[in-house]
Every structure is written in C-alpha cells, then in structure tokens.
Amino acid sequence: MGTRRILLGLPLAVSTLLLQSILWVPTYEEQTRGNPGRLEEFIQASIGDAAVLNPILSTDAASAEIEQLVFAGLLDRDEHLRLRGKLAESWSVREEAFFSVPAGEGQETEEAERVAALLRRCRAQPDGLPPEVRASLANIEEIAVEPPRRERREILGASGETLHLHLSIPPRLRLLLTRVDPDLFPRLEVVVGEGYFLRFRPETHLEAVPPLGVEEKRRIAEELLPPVEHNPVIEFRLRPGLTFHDGHPLTAEDVRFTWQAVMDPRNLSPRASDFEPVKEVRLPDPLTAVVVYKRLHAPALASWTLGILPRHRLDDNALQAEALASGKDPASFGIRHSRFNRQPVGGGPFVFREWKSDRHIRLERFAEYFEGPPEYRRFSFRVIPDLLTQEMEFYAGTIDAYAVQPHQAARLAGDPRFQHFSGTSFAYTYIGYNLRRPPFDDPRVRRALGLAVPVEQILEAVLYGQGERTSGPFPRQTPFYDPQVEPLPHDPEAAGRLLEEAGWRPGPDGLLEKDGRRLRFTLITNSGNDIRKSILTIVQDAWKRLGIEVRTDLVEWSVFIRERIHRLDFDAVVLGWSMGVEPDLYPIWHSSQTGPHQLNFVGYRHPEADALITRIRQEYDPDRQVALCRKLHARIAADQPVTFLYAGKWTAVLDRRIVIRERQGGEIHHRPIEATATGNYRYHFHRWVKLSERPLFTVQ
Amino acid sequence: MMDPAALAQADDVGQVQHRGRLWRTFRRNRPALAGFVFFCAFLVLAAIGAAVTSGREPLVDPGRVRLEERLRPPLSPARDGANPPFLGIYLLGTDDLGRDLFARMLEGAWVSLTVGFIAVGISVSLGILAGGIAGYYGRRLIRLRHAALALTLVAGTILGWSGHLPAGLLLVAAALWAGLGMRRRRQEKGRPRRPGLLDRPLIDIDGFLMRIVDILLCFPSFFLILTVVALLPPRMITIMAVIGLTSWEGTARFVRAEFLSLREREFVDAARALGVGDPGILFRHMLPNALGPVFVSATLGVASAILTESGLSFLGFGVPPPHATWGNLLADGRRFLFDAPWLTLAPGSAILAVVLSFNLFGEGLRDLLHPQAREGR
Amino acid sequence: MTAFLARNLKRKLVTLFLVTVVSFLIIHLAPGEPAQVDPLNPKFTPEMVERFRRAFHLDRPLPIQYVLFYRDLFTGRSVSWKDNRPVLEKIGERFLNSLPLFAAGTLLTWTLAFPLGIHAAVRRGGFFDRGTAFFAYGFISLPGFFFAYLLILLVVNTLAVPVLGMETYGFEDAPVLYRLNDRLWHLLLPAGLGSATGIAVLSRYVRSQMLEVIHQDYVRTARAKGLPEETVLYKHALRNALLPFLTMFGLLLPGLVGGSVIIESIFSWPGLGRLAYEAILARDYPVILTLNFIAAVLVLLGTLLSDLLYAAADPRIRLE
8 A cells, every 4th residue: 555655664764864874974983083184183162153254353252263373463472471573573662752842933943943952962961950851861862853834634623514724834843762751741841941842832823714713723733733742653574584375475565554454444443443543654665664653552562463464365456356256346345345254364373274154164284384384284163052062072072172161170170181271361250330329439338349249159159269369450460460459358247347337227127228228229240141140149149148139130242231331221230351461441440431332331430540541551661561550450449449359260171182292403202281371371382283192291 | 593591591501511521521531631630730839839939038048049058969968057958958959059959940830830821821812802803803994094093103102202202292192182083973873974085994903913913923933032032121021921922823813713603603693682792792702612722722832931931041031030940940050961960850850741741731621622623733 | 816826925015014124123123233343342432333333324214224224135235244244145055054954854754743643543542642642742842952962962972973063073075975974964863853843743733633534424434335444544534634734835934944043052053043043142133134034935935835735735725
C-alpha cells in the first residue's frame, strides 16, 4: 500500500540522512590534538560580531580588537603604558606661541619690535628674574615678529545669515619653544608687565558686514584673534620602508589622510573630537609628519595610536571609482559606505582574509611586518553568542580564549591544563547620586550611603574576588591613581551616625525620617548585566538595614540612557566608566558638562576640581600631570559625589601549551607567558606560539 | 411553537444536568485528571507562596541575601543562625547571592501564576470583547463620521499627552460633544434625514475588527513582544500586558464564530421576543454558551504565557527583579549550569510540570466540551 | 476567480500599508539613539550626536521620515545604522543561513508529525497513542532553551563532537562529502529542537482530524463495503482528514523570515532571528522595519496562497 509506505519510509529516510551525518563529523579530539594546523592558529571567541573594521569609524570593542591587529598607529603603549613609537620611529613635541601686542593705531609694529627686543634681552641676561621665569625664557628658541596682514572671512551668524568679516591682523610675536609651556604667558608678564596681554582688544581689529552687537563682536573677535595663542607641534619621523598589506608604501601622506578622513564631516567619525584641535598637518618630506595644534591639548599625543588608513584605497579618486563600479551615487559616497570597512587593508601584524558575518573573521600574519611576522600563522575571531556554549567549546579545545566569567575563574584556576592571568581593568563601577536632588546634595548622606555598602562582600560574592577596591576616578594601574587615598570602609554604624547628624532619624516604623519625610529613593541600573543586578540587590539590602526605603529598577540600555541619564531623571544609579590611559576627566567631572545629554550627569561641581581638570588637559609634562591628577583624585574622593565601588578584574585563561617563543640568533627557546607590570598579558602576543605538548618550565 | 420563556429556561436546566455527566467523562480521562490535580495543587502552592513570601516580615524571605551561604547545594543545613531559612535547611539550595531557592521558587510560583493569569485575562477579555462585537454587531456599518470622531479623539489624546494640553483637551471635548450630538440625533427617531457626506459607510464592524486581526497577524508575535518589551520600561505589568495584547486574536476568532451561530439560535430569538435588551442577550444568554472553548484556550494560554515569560527572561527582558518568576530563575541559573545545576533544574522541572499540567487539563477540557474538537493550537 | 484575486489583493495592500504605518510608529515612538551612537562615550559630543541624527533624517517630522524610509527601502538604498551595509544585503546573507534550518525543520515536522498522528489515531487509547501524547505534551511544555542546553550537554559529553555554528570550524578544506555531512549534522540539533514543538502540536492535530474523519459516514460505508482496513484508513479517511492541512502550506511562508532568537543564540547560528534581535537592541530601525515589512508581505501572501489551495482542493468552495 503506497500511502502507508511513503508515510513510514519518508520520515525514516529523513531521520537516517540526518543522523548518519554524525559519522562524518570530526570529533573534538581530531580537531585539536590530531590537527597540526590547529597549533598555528589562535582562535578567540566573542559574544558579538564586529561592526565596522575601520579605526576611524568603529566604536565597539569587537571591532577594536581586530583593528589592533590589522592596523598600526604611529604610536602605541609599552609595558608601562608609556607611549612609544610604532610606525613612527621617533617624535618630538615643541610649541609655537603667538601673542598680539596692545598698542594704538599705527604703533603696533614698533611696539612688537620693542617687546621682541625686550624678550631677547631678558633671555640673554635673565639675572634678577624668578627661576621659573628664567626657565620659561630659556625654553624660547626663537623670537620673531610676524608682519601685519589683512584677511576676509565669511561665517554664519547666530541667526543663520552670512557675515562678511574684515580682519586687520596686527603684527604678532611668534615664539618658538623647545617644549610645551602652558605657563609661558603668565611668566612673561613678569617681564612685559602685569596684565599686558589682556590689554589687547581684538574687537578693534574686526569689521563686520552687517555690523554686529558689541558682545557678539567681541566673542567672534576673541575667537579669531586671541590675544595669546599656544600652538603645540608634534613632529613624527616614520620608519623607512613601511608598507601596507597590499604592498603600497606607507608614508606621511597616509598620516595626513587619516586626519583628514577623521575630520571630513561626511564620515561622521566618532574620533573627530580627538582631532578637532589639530590645525594642520605639514609634510616636509615623505617620512615626516608635523602636526600643528590650535591650542594646548595634552591628550593629543595619545590620539595618534589611531590606526593609519591607506590613502590610495580611500581618497576621493578611489571612492569615486568604487561608487561607479557598484552603481551608487558618487556624490554621496563616502568612507562610511566603502567596501573597505569589511575588507580592511592596514599596516599591522595581521592581514585581513575573510569575514563571514556573525560567524568568524580570519586574519593571517603579515610576512613583511616591520617588527617581524607574528609566530601564529592565523588569528581567528569566532562569534559564539552564548556564554555557556563558549565555555563548553573552550573545554573542548576548539577555542583558545573566551570571556571568562568571574565565577568560572575560580574553578578554572585549579585546572592544571590551563594557565590563567588576571589584571585590573581600566573600568570602575560606582553608585552615582543625582546631586541636584535632596538628600544627595548633602555630602554626609552620600558618605553615609557609601559607608553602608559592603563593597568587600560584593567583591567576594558577586565578583569572586575578581575586583579591587577603588577610591577615585583614575584607573588603578596608572600613576594618576593615588594609592594614598583610602576607599571608604564598610561601617554601617558610622553611616547611621552620619545620617543622624544630617537630621535623618528613625520614625515610629523604624524607617528614617526628617521633617516628616521619609528617606526614600530609587536605585536603578541597566538590564542585561548580571553583576550590576546583583549589586543592586546587595546594596538595596544593605541600605534597607539602615532604615532607608530603597526601590530598585532595571531599565533596558537605550531607554536607561535616553530617558533617565540624558534627562537627568534618576535618584541613584549603578554604572561603570571605562577609562582610557589618558587622564582627561573633562567630560565626566567638569561642571560645564552637567547639562542634559552630557556625561557629568551626577552633577558634580567644584571650582577646585574644575581648575585641576582644565589644567591637566594642558599639562604636557608627565610628572606634573601625575601630581595634578593625584590632587584631583583626593578632591573628588573627599566630596564623594559617587560611591566608588571597585575596578573589575579581567581573567584570561589559556592552554598551558601556549608560550612565548624567543629567537636569538639561530636559537629558539620558549618561556612562559607573563603579564606586564600593568597586567597586559597579550603584550607579547606576536611572539606567542602553541606547542603540541605541555612544556615543563623550571621555576625561576 | 414553544413558549419563548420556557425555551430560554429549559436551556439553563439542560446545562445543569449536563454538568454531572461532564464530570464523569472527565474523570475517565486520566492524563487530564492528573493535569487537573496538578493544576489545583499548583494553585494552592501559589496561594501559599503568596502568603508566606510577601509582606514586610515574610515567613520565608526570598529576597534575603546571605553572601556567605551562596551556591549551597539542596538540603544543606544553614550555617548562618541569624536569618535561618524555612526549617533551617536550604531545601533546594541557594543561588549565587545566597538567597534561598526554595523561598524564591515559592515566590516564583505566585508571580508566574499572576503573570500567566493576568496576561491571559487581558487576552481573553479583549478576545471576547472583539469577537463578541464582531459576531453580534458585525453587520453594523462604521460611517465616516464615526471614523472622524475616533480620529479626533485619538489626535486629541496624543496632543494632550505630548505637551500641548489645551489643544488636546479642546479636541477631546469637541469629539465628545459631537459624539453626544450624534447619539441624541439617533434617539430622535422618525425625522427623515438626507444622508450627507459624513454618513458614507466605510466598513462594517466585523470587517473592521477582522482587519485589525489581520494587521496583528502580520507581526511575528515573539518579534513584536520583544520589540515592545525592549522599548517599554520593564515592569511586570508591561510584560503581562504585552503577552496579553499579542495573543487575543485566536479567542476573538472563535468567539466571533460562536456568536455568529448562536445569534441565529432559537433561544436567542426567544429572549429577544421577550424584550431582553442587547446587553442581556449578550451576557446572560450568549456568553455563557460561548465560554467553554474560551476556558480551554485560556488554560492553554496560561501555559504558553509562562513559557513566553521564560523565553523573554532568557533574553533579559523578563519580569524584572526583585520579583522572582520561574522563568527568570531558570534564565539566571543557567550561568551556573556547571557550578550549581540545581539552579537550573529546579525551576526547569517546575515549569515543565506546571505547563504540562495546564496543557493536559486544557486538552482534557477540550475533549470534554467538543468531542470532535477542531481547534489546533 | 480574477475578481476574487483583485479584491483580495486590494484588501491585502491596504493591510500592508497599515502594517507599515503601525510598525513605523511603534518603533519611532520608543526611545533610543541610532545604533552607531554610543551615548556614554565622551567622544560623542552632543553636536556629534546631532549630526548623526541629521544624517539619518531623525531630525525630520515623522511623516517625512516615514516617506523617506520606505522610499529608500523600495529603491534598495536603505542601509543599516549599525554598519552602513545595505539592509537587503544583510538580510539576504542571513536568509541564506536561515533557509537550511527552516527547510530541515519543516521537513522533520511534516514527515514525522503525520505518521505519528495517524498512528496514534488508529490506535486510539493504546500504548502508542498515550506515549506520543506524553512526549508531545512534554515537548510543548519544556522551555526551549532549557531543553537545548540539556541536549547540547548530552551530545557534547557523550559523543564529543561539535554542535555549534553552521559547520565545524576550520573544516573548510575537507572533501565535499565530509563537509556536506558536517553541515547536515550541525543542522540536526537546532532543526530538531525547533521542530519538536511543531511535531508535537501538528501530530496532535493530525490525530484529532483523523479521529473526526474516522467516524464519518463515508468511512463507515467504505468499511461496510468490505474494503481492507488499510485502504479505508489511508485512502478514504486520510485524504479527507488532510484537507485542512493544505491551508497550512501557505502559512509556512512567514516562517522563512522567522527563526528563533533563542535557538540561534545558543547554537551560534547566524540566522535572521538573531539579526532581528540584535537590530532591536541596537535600535537599527532600517533592519527592524525591513524585516517586519518582509514578514508582513509573506504573511499576506501565505494567507492568499492558503485560500487558493483550499479552493483548489475542496470542490465545495468557489472563489467569488
């Protein structure tokens, strides 16, 4: 009977077809031990796919990880997080400083010459001047007078109309400094007279059509003709003979192009705020790039760790050709739309090979890499969105690295097959209070809340010891963090006393009250973060014991940011900041950044902190920068605008067979992987290699 | 012809006699009976759970964090004497924050049940409302003036909501005034009126409601739920409402079908002949007859709502803490699958048991009410 | 027939239009920044965010945004806000990944559900019936991800073969037959899991359909004629019982763009479900709306198809 046979046969056939396939599949054993090629490949697991493989466009961590391998920057960080040359062989920082002389109509040139002569004289014979003034003068390499000139500009006015500006730029003094000197002008005032520079009136040198109001005119004039101007200059010397992966030479042209690409408004590059202070990039020769800045901007140097883009692939000609080839409108076609973002070409240690969306990205080593090709032949980035299955694959040996969760770290530590590393991350977690709202405007309340939080317990229970206490806004492993500043102890009794001092006393039901009002607020955080969720629970429990009525809420990330943080509509939040190495706290702690949509959403304002933050941005001297940062750290810790909880630790687990290979002359020997002093275990990644057997190292 | 009143009454009497027979048939269906027993046990458990875990000083506190006792296996005795769990033993072990899993499961029982029941309550009431209106008033026409009225009302509400309060209020007031005017004119019978532009018929009520159902069916439901849950603030009520609002089409469809056939039945005609008004006919005579299948689908709906909630929890959009549901216990526990399998197994098997019992009970009911049930799930 | 088609199409187009409006409203009335803006990154100054909003037309009034969006969609110009890739290219790529999963799942469901259901109906109340009923309800009642983890653990621990992804990683150089079978194997678990509920539901439905038909007069007549039981069951009863399932073929269409986020996440399967999920999280409006649009088109086509199929199969129905 046909129907019946089909009804039985078909499912049997389908199931058999599917089930027999298992016989053909390589087991884990065959994939790992029985596969010599596996030793030459490093496979990294990730929860999410990369978005855009272009260093000037990407903002996600996954993309950044690949870009680091495919692209190379002018600079990078050494073992101690100091900057060192990468594509740049060396670099130097100098400054060009300008000022205009205050003088009446027609007398400016004379006055300029007079001041120039005065300065030259003082530099030659600095006797009698205070030592810091002498130092500033000695730093001046050259003094010159720029002749006056006229300039016409058109800008958009406040209400959108075009303004025609006529500038008669008076003669200006140009000082060439051997190093950046943010205190130059205050110190020169000792020579030229107190308040000398402020006497220059920029608005008298500006004519506008149609005419402007007094205030408006002064504002525009000061912007175009500042009385004094610092122009720091960085000169990079590139290594000779550098090439991109496609064999095209990498020169200073590409450096300038990268800056232009970042600043091109069509590209909407998120790096634009780093490079906005750049005035121009000069190219005296193909291996030299001279970057001139508009103003003092100490984080400038570090921004050149950005990967350098190949100009020949992305300049207007190349983009036009690509647009025409793919049938798109050339006028609106920019780097954002280019194929390059999925097939990047850079100058880094690994060459991009293949990207299968949400599956894997494959890189192969770059044989002509200037530091020598990496030992691993291939680097693969596999997307495995589920943490649990990542862990299973890691055990099976089909991936080499994955995001180890704190609770797994403890278990893996005991396994002899694995070596593990851990270090403090550059991020810290905190409880932020909305300082605009009572009772958080009272520092005693904030301190009391902080005292009541059992941070040690959180570290122990939620992070399984994978975290370190922190007391301030800088990453712990940078010198800017002041270890002298102690984090708040866990002392609920002191917290209770402080609250009582601030006027909060237990009411009839045991809950704290002041003037008939309960101490009640809502603590929120974003959903999807298990650790923050646990912290929420623990902190709520701890505060409840003080008699505070705390409600908690988990909010989806976008809603959390847009409805709560950006609109400043919250009482208290559990959040984290991920910091860079640079100690620039301006966006997060400066009082000018407390508005809606800005990052100082807790609303911290303190004049002393403001002054320090601005100054740190201008300080090019590392030692003085450290001193300023430590002062700032102490200031913020004293105010407790937020309760600093901890800096998380990352843990990495690797097969013990992965070691560092050293080649000296013709000799090869291996040594175990060590993390650097700052905790970076991947620092020697290009020399890593996986052996077929677990090596035995004698303890040194 | 029979006396209409007697006919209407006979129908009720017949139902009562019917019930005894139904129960006997039901008892013979063993899986369904088992499902029913489990179902009742679960209701009792949830009630107990609600009683002992809520309030300021609950008997067993599901929120009590005991960090030094975290990830203890089931049946281990408590070491911390200060806040002992029920009987001093962690019956089902503790979670990663040292909370008593037994207490959390108890709390989860009633929260999960609440989620299921309210979600289904929303869906069933909407379904009955829409299906009933479509089935009973289906052939009435929606005219241009009705549409204009509704539009004005909606626009006014949106305006009022988004900050233009006076303008919004004005529109709403205008709409209400116009609506009252329409009603009054309808009551002034007899006066012939020339049908104007505003009286142009657009669509009948049945068509309109079915159009809405069509639109809803065009959204993949889990996708829709996910979008809405991701976009709205995470409250328990949001999740219940969203699950409810996206699952009423089925109920609406068969209530409509049922009403369409019921309104042609003799006892309805009889009731109408006796002068019973529309609401009376709808609620007193027709609804009780349509409730059987609704009840079946509600039972199955509770089961699927509990599953949907656990799926949402897996993706991080479930019922937010501090409320524990079995779904989010299961989703949270999976991180510790290797370290503390009981955190996954306990809620997992609990969900399995409850959903299974709801399903069996529901199917049993269906067999009972419709021996040749046509409804697929 | 043509009149029916014309009326139906017109109605469906109106529905489609309303769907686009509703989905557009749902998405745009909810808060969220465009995908590429990281709101807590100091590098995104408010001016920068404003420029992004302008570039994505977010500063325009909603109706204009609506027109712009659907214009871009129909001209194939809309790009993902996450990585600037054309939306259709992204969806196409994922679609090709989802297709085998969908095909295998459907095949499993439809080939297994019918024999199981029919057999259960024939042996109503017997061991087989009770057994399949038990398993069917079990599958319906298990939370999918719980089941998936249990299954993965079981397979990985006992067989030590990979189950994640679409194929064994690094197996590209193997002979074709090996690769083919490797892919089949990777399909098995997710497809099996995805279809478990389907098999359970469908087989129960088949069973109840069969039961209903078996008691019909014509079946009794056939039996009375002395036809062999097999012929009665598989020829007379089955054909009529299958009629309602024809309509379900049309309803399969929307499954093409479906795909379970949960199964795809657990099995690292880069399918459409995950694309949609990630798009929702990242507020990648073009991707969400395009997927929604395609899904709606498929639903409408599917219902149309099932109406036609039903009419073709059942002579009692005329399309007018």
